[in-house]
Amino acid sequence: MDKLRILVVEHSEIIRQGIFSILRSQSYKYEIRFSDQARDINDQIRSGKLDLMLLNPSTYFDPKGERIRLLRQDAINFGFKLVALVYAYFDEQLLLLFDEIIYINDEEEKIFSKLEKVVETAVQLQDDDVTVSQREMDVIRLVALGKSNREIAEELFISVHTVISHRKNITNKLGIKSVSGLTIYAVINKLIGAEDFSKS
Amino acid sequence: MIRKPDILSVPKKISASFDIYNYLIPSGHSEFIITGESKLVDIIQLNQRLLLVISRFGISLGFGDKSVAEVCKANGLNTSLVLLVLNVFNSHSYSVPELLPKNYIAELIQYLKNGHKYFLTSKLPYIEELINRFIEKNDNPNSYLLRNFFKEYTNEVVEHMSLEERTVFPYILGLLQQSDVEKADVRQPLTYKIDDFIDNHSNIEEKLDDLKQLLIKHFPPTPDQFFRNLILFELFDLDYDLNDHNGLEERILTPIVRTLEKEIKGNG
Incomplete structure (x- = not known):
């Protein structure tokens, strides 16, 4: 399989460095980028070269969850998976919009297994036919x-x-x-x- | 004072999904927090959904330029509770303090009851009325199925809410009374726990989602789309509102009750 292309949307430099150093240990599997620039993120989504977005949901000003819902729509349209990176309380209903949730205190192994699980479902979904047999x-x-x-x-x-x-x-x-x-x-x-x- | 983030003034409309990336908060920028000095009218201007919150607290419109604290005082409400609920409803990422005082309980329950009343006597009958109008306008022999389905859904909501009013709320109020009893030996042993009551709200949500899907995807095109759209708007709104309502039970009421249970058990 090709490398999994991950875009990390996270403001904190400490957290970014942490994610980078964890994923680097398996650098043959993951290609990782960081961004918090609106235009850049948008370009990456539209390029169709994104497999997974790891997003800290509090990055958005989004009291009603509308932005996340739209992002969910983009994830479906452009075929990437949406994973939340959570380290503060976040509305559970909105977390349901994510394909997976990584918590700040998850161990390395757990993070990898969650990422792999998400990618597997990505493959399965592509085979899905929406017409009823x-x-x-x-x-x-x-x-x-x-x-x-x-x-x-x-x-x-x-x-x-x-x-x-x-x-x-x-x-x-x-x-x-x-x-x-x-x-x-x-x-x-x-x-x-x-x-x-x-x-x- | 409401600190109005400049983000709010940028795009007025979310037309294309591109806009959403303009809503990124620059590092260190926080959302607006409602305080006792915030003018109620400003808050409503920023977030109209909070209209529902203030009416459930029994605050009537026509409050002029009064601040939240002033309005609360005039209505005999606990300002810190009102602020907590306003902030939680305003921003889902608002963090609820871990320890909340038990004197919130009575007012919270009243608030939830007012919410129930709104759903059962205003919102659901209104949607049913819209469905009736939809049926009248569209001569489709199957449209009555939607009404039946909505009635089934309504019955589930009624059942769920009346169960809360019959069992859960009295249980909590009973706990509150017990916790006021000084002597431990007078106390009744705890027969329930709040966690026994927490049933998932997912069954009810299931039908609501189904109805939305039926109207959007599956029900054949109808000559009149006005009422069909109106029903959908109302269903999305109801869904959002119910989520907030349940969130209040789960995020605020339940933790207070758990603390209360521990307190009674610990002393008893």
């Missing part, structure tokens, strides 16, 4: 009819484990988690009739 449609229909995972497995001649994995993929693709939400999706897309729905 025929098999997944079948599962949605049966979920909407109120069937349990076991019943679905029996009806489709697959294992319960496979049903669960289908359901996970469905949620990722549609952005719908609840059974009632999936039911509406099924009715809208005519996977089941409205009569079926009112019966169940």
Whole structure:
């Protein structure tokens, strides 16, 4: 694999030096840059040559988390991972927008394993197809009819484990988690009739 | 005094994502902090969301040029608590002190109850009304499904909030009373802990997210987009507001109660 290109957005020189010296021990794996200049960061994002941004979220003036949400959008559009570098309290809801969180007191090993985990998911996500397969449609229909995972497995001649994995993929693709939400999706897309729905 | 960072005056609108990089704080620059001397009107100008906070504290609009401290005094409120809540809502990175006084509890609970009342009697019925208007405007046989879904969601919120009012709040107020009892032997043993009550709010959030996704992505195009947009604006706003509301329970109320539990246990 090529080197992982990391951009670190952090004001503190002490922290920057610390990150650098930790990552340097595995310099064959990581290519690391620092910046806190708006234009420079923007250029790097748009260059498409960024794999991961390590960001101290308090670098932004962002009382409502809007900036981080937009950054999240950029991360999706330009295909990089967003990792938070946290050493003061930060709103947990906003931290959910990050792919991973590195805390100031994490040990070296932990930092490396977190970074590697993030990169792995990056690879997986690229393979993901957002269209719902025929098999997944079948599962949605049966979920909407109120069937349990076991019943679905029996009806489709697959294992319960496979049903669960289908359901996970469905949620990722549609952005719908609840059974009632999936039911509406099924009715809208005519996977089941409205009569079926009112019966169940 | 509010120190208004010059960042606030730079880009008025976040149009392209490029703008966000102009919001980087130069090193050492802090966000604005609300103090007792800050004029309430200035704070609202800077962050309109704080309107919700002041009305939940029972502060009515029309306060002229009064400072936060003056308004609190006029309304019989604990100024330091009001400041804490304003700052936490204003900036998510505002750090909450580790030890908070237990005399915050009664007012906090009242605040949370007022919040519940707002959600249950104003916000949710308003959104339901918008959904009804959406259904009227759009002759789609499936649109009633959205209303049913929203009703399910509403029921979950009602259930969650009334559970808090029936069990959690009385438990906390009971603790408060006990902690005032001087003699340890009069105290009841602790049967619960606040951590037993903390249920995750994620189930409720799930349905709200689903509804947003359905309206944005999945529900077929409708001739009238006005109400559809309006519903979405309200759902995003509700989501934001509920997060702040829950954050207050988790970041401020719960830590005080934990301290109180330790105190009672330690002495008892």
